Amino acid sequence: MQIFPERVRKLWNDWELRVTVVLSLCLQVVLIIFGNHRKFSTRNWVRVVLWMAYLSADWIATVSLGILAQNQGDSPDANVLITAFWAPFLLVHLGGPDTVTAYSLEDNELWLRHFLGLIVQVGVAFYIFLRSWTTHTLTFLALPIYVAGIVKYGERTWVLRSASSEQFRDSLLPPPDPGPDYAKFMEEFNSRNAHGLDASYQGVIEPPMFYEVKGNTIPEAKLLHEAFFLFNMVKRLFASLILSFQTRNDSARIVKFKSALDAFRIVEIELGLMYDVLYTKASVVYTRLGAFLRVVTFSSSLSALVAFWVMINKQDYSKIDTWISYLLLVGAIVLETYAVFLLIRTDWCLFWLSKKKNSLAIFFYQVLSSSRLALIGNKRWSESMGQFNLISVCLRDNPPPKHNWVMNSFFSIHKIIERYRYKTLEPVSIQLKELVFNQLHSKSNTCRSSADSKKFCSRRGDYVLEINNCIDEFQWSVTDVELDHSIILWHVATNLCYYSDLRRVEEDDLDSKCKIAKSFSDYMMYILVWRPFMLPKGIGQTRYRDTCAEARRYFDDKRIAIDNITQACMALFGVSTEIPPKVVKGDRSKSVLFEGCILAKLLQKLETREGWGRERKWEMICDVWVEILCYAAIQCEWNVHAQQLRRGGELLTLVSLLMAHLGFSEQYQISQGHARVEFVQSLYPN
Structure with a gap:
């Protein structure tokens, strides 16, 4: 048939x-x-x-x-x-x-x-x-x-x-370096001693080799040349190879004295080049x-x-x-x-043209660089950050129909729809970039050794609390808990503080740090829910689900009185929290909803402290989020960062690379000078 x-x-x-x-x-x-x-x-x-x-x-x-x-x-x-x-x-x-x-x-x-x-x-x-x-x-x-x-x-x-x-x-591996001939050195040393000659020796410090773009007549090409110079370092970072402290000094010397906008632009160029190498034919075509x-x-x-x-x-x-x-x-x-x-419209071609000194090459460079804005939006990455608000998710109308168990349980369609429904995108503003860069720049200025650098890499909000004399009150919310725990805590608290202040003043009158802090808060929650592999291993998904379950139960009980997120946050503020939630709930449930309420109330009390106010409160909250962001960025593996390049890129990846340029990376392990020695007034080769 x-x-x-x-x-x-x-x-x-x-x-x-x-x-x-x-x-x-x-x-x-x-x-x-x-x-x-x-x-x-x-x-x-x-x-x-x-x-x-x-x-x-x-x-x-x-x-x-x-x-x-x-x-x-x-x-x-x-x-x-x-x-x-x-x-x-x-x-x-x-x-x-x-x-x-x-x-x-x-x-x-x-x-x-x-x-x-x-x-x-x-x-x-x-x-x-x-x-x-x-x-x-x-x-x-x-x-x-x-x-x-x-x-x-x-x-x-x-x-x-x-x-x-x-x-x-x-x-990317360099040629094998056996170092000076130790056996020959010792033979010469013993021979000198045996003949009564001077056998003293001294260390030889290799001269630093700084990079500087000189004599280029194209204004924008300076950043392009610096990005291509630093790209050699970037490739070694993504390959998980060690770097020398001389490399760190060179990259810091370039990035440190840039404006926040130029520093991020250099990083964007580098990540664009990295994308080309990993996902396109760039290594052959160019x-x-x-x-x-x-x-x-x-x-x-x-x-x-x-x-x-x-x-x-x-x-x-x-x-x-x-x-x-x-x-x-x-x-x-x-x-x-x-x-x-x-x-011909890529950074590779623009770099090649910018190295030419003739007027024709300069003309083509200017035409091509200006055409990027009109033709492809002048973007090397998405220039946006995901936003995901836990409280908004928990205010959804109804759970998925139970009778449709095939679609809901087997395919988990309702979870996918829920995540996409509440995920939004927000442009990465210049103010946000300046805030991140300024904090990293100030920390790099205080670093005197690799130990200081490692110490700053381990900070995730406690340094900001220390300089604001608040560490005793808030340490339990940062260093005493895991990172995912801290993110949900501060996310809930930031939302409660934000909508509480929004009731008192108009949205246009809110401090810019207030809006930026909420953007950071929603972004880190987006990372926890959508990109959990970019965070250190933990039980973030379990904490998120348990916290959502408790919030939904609470909002369902208050459904008549709650119509929007502002009312939801005010209702949470009204919950009595004299007894710690862990005492009542035990350790089985990992929900941190009402711990976030406790943190929000403590943050709101800062406004009444002498020398404080709403602006300083939000400045501190914003700085805490920047430090949490930087900690998460430095903890993420580079191969995970590389995976995000094909999804439009992540702010977390840009921050991680910017930190590496400023010296915040554990891959700097080759000391400057290599501790080579030579005999004093000797013809012994170095």
Whole structure:
């Protein structure tokens, strides 16, 4: 019994190859357009479309090659010849666009699988070429496309290999350094003593090598040059390699004397370059070899198109197959042209132009740098921070229907919808950047040793409380609890204080630190709920769920009196908290809702203290959140930061890199000077 009628089966057999080949080209268009968008876009539909296209593209091209191989006969006719002409284009599609080679870091680790795929698919394409071989002109026109396909597929495999963790790390390792010849040194030392000569020696301090951009006539290029210089350090950070204190001094000397806006701009450039290295063909394309290969692939496609147009008699072939051939040829050229168009507007090209001293290069640099704003929004990352408010989530109307247990329990659809419903985005303001940079800058000025640097890295709000003489009152909310516990505590307290003050004054009259503190609070809650892997290991998800459960129970009991978040916060403020919540609740429940209420009441009392007021209170709360943010940033592993680059980037990643430039990193482990020695007035080589 046939499921599909014979007519439908025949129609599909006639059109399946045409459909899959055209679909393969369409997927390449999607990949090259949206591949670069995820660098600065946080939109979920962009990631979903790109994910589906990335997974489908290789499969569709492989299936098409399989159909082509199956259709080859012993005596190829005109239809077989023109469809065999499509085989090298599928190799080009398997090579992928320049804007996306890996969807995630894990794809780079699978480079060996792609290498095997390269061998197999090139073998299949070669088999199709041999089976369809004739002296017809169309057969020879396929040769330049085969060259382009092998180049593109080989590039992709090489880039995936270069970006894999092992190869990326090995490429950054310096040559082995055995140090001075200790055995020869001791032989010379003993010989001097034996002959009664002076055997005293002294330490040799290597001279510092500072970097400075000089004589550049393009104003914006100075930041670009400094970012590229520091990028060598950034790559070592992401590869989890150790750094020297000389590197720390050089990077601090560059970043420390910048404005907050310029310091963040340098970091943004560096992370944009890092994204290119990990997820695109940047390591090949932005080289002389890459430029040569682009000329080869473009000229191959262009020559094939011209020859097909001039030399092939279109009457010998089906009209639809002819049009598909034109579509593949034109598509290949358009994709190559668009790739070049994207290439010349990148920081890599701008850096190359800025190194040239002629007026033409300066002109092109200024045109390209100014066009970034009009064409792609001048974004190197999303420039936004996620916002997630626990109290808003707990004020939702009703729980998911219990009867729909398949969707709710098995797929957890209600949890996904809930998170997306209450997640928002907020631009990262200049004031916020200045607040973070100023606090890090002031701490770096007080660091006198690596021990001081490590001490500041371990602070998560207690330093701010100490300098405000509040550590005795609030230490229990920062250092005495885990980080996720502290985040939820201060999140609840910040919301209660914010909406309490909002009732007393108009929103426009609130202090700017008040609004920034709430932004930090909602952002760290967003990290805890949406990006828990960026925080130290803990039971943050359990605390969040238990706290939500207790808040919902409380709000359900007060449903008649609570209509909005302001009323909800005022209701929480009214709860009596003379007895500590842990005494009543025990340790089974990890909810910290009413501990947050206690913290909020203590913070509100600060306003009545001598020398304080609402502004100073919010300044302290804001500084505590900055310190919590910095602590979370420095504790996050660099490979986790690298994963976030494909999601538009995270403020946490920018702060972590900024801290490393200012000396706050545990990867600085090579002392300056290396403690090498030489004999006094000796010809012994250093």
